Amino acid sequence: MRSAGARLLSRAQAKGKARRDLNGEELFALIAALAWLGDQPSLGRHADHLFEIIASAIRR
16 A cells, blocks of 8 residues: 555656655555544544545645
8 A cells, every 4th residue: 555655646746746756655654543543432523524624734
């Protein structure tokens, strides 16, 4: 998953669709954090909103 995500990120960066200052390891960490949030009863309802915030920070 990590290498596939890194390749997808690299392609998006090459097309100018993703930030260039993000690497695959950092992307995986952000995804893992979102997964963790979804498992937290008090935060799970915010997961979609937080995903949008993170996604908008990654996309260019």
